[in-house]
Amino acid sequence: MALPRVTEMAHELVARHLRPGGRAIDATVGNGHDTLFLATCIGTAGRVDGFDIQPEAIAATAAKTADLPQVRLHLLGHEEMGRIVAGPVDAILFNLGYLPSGDKGLATRPATTLAALDAALGLLSETGLLAVVAYPGHEGGREEASAVEKWFQNAQGLRVVRYAPLPRPSGNEPPCLLVAERRARTVDGDHSSFIVQE
Numbered sequence: 001m002a003l004p005r006v007t008e009m010a011h012e013l014v015a016r017h018l019r020p021g022g023r024a025i026d027a028t029v030g031n032g033h034d035t036l037f038l039a040t041c042i043g044t045a046g047r048v049d050g051f052d053i054q055p056e057a058i059a060a061t062a063a064k065t066a067d068l069p070q071v072r073l074h075l076l077g078h079e080e081m082g083r084i085v086a087g088p089v090d091a092i093l094f095n096l097g098y099l100p101s102g103d104k105g106l107a108t109r110p111a112t113t114l115a116a117l118d119a120a121l122g123l124l125s126e127t128g129l130l131a132v133v134a135y136p137g138h139e140g141g142r143e144e145a146s147a148v149e150k151w152f153q154n155a156q157g158l159r160v161v162r163y164a165p166l167p168r169p170s171g172n173e174p175p176c177l178l179v180a181e182r183r184a185r186t187v188d189g190d191h192s193s194f195i196v197q198e
Contacts, residue, residue, distance in 0.1 A: 021045040027078040032061030078116035088125030136173040
């Protein structure tokens with residue numbers, strides 16, 4: 001059996017935290033695949049809020065989820081989620097970078113992504129999961145991925161896991177998944193972080 005890709009692993013871990021009637025956020029809806037996945041996990045009794053700054057991303061996602069009343073889409077940056085959504089939320093999923101087949105110049109940026117992570121942490125339930133797929137291989141992606149990793153390292157009260165393929169000799173940096181859940185008890189500075197390499 002093949003090892004899961006980082007996006008597949010993100011879905012697998014998020015699914016463990018979602019039940020029918022649950023609450024979820026897709027912080028970067030893109031083409032709508034993650035939004036549809038989250039909506040399927042929680043069913044019509046739940047709610048998924050999706051954010052994106054690109055009208056074409058919202059339109060593509062709206063088309064994929066047209067028959068799903070649990071989906072609410074917002075043409076806003078993910079840093080605005082705390083103003084729109086009331087917690088607690090069971091799972092929050094970020095898939096950073098740019099819209100596939102879209103304008104590569106319109107990509108997520110460290111400043112707004114870090115603000116969105118702060119907002120996400122404030123919304124996350126006591127048993128919730130925060131998952132971020134980062135892409136260091138594109139222009140500006142390494143800076144963002146580094147900033148996101150530092151945010152996870154410094155966040156208090158979280159158990160953090162990093163899942164990533166080993167870099168290839170070609171120098172291409174593969175995407176990575178950072179996942180965090182709240183810890184019932186923590187010792188200051190102890191994040192129990194570990195790395196899983198494909």
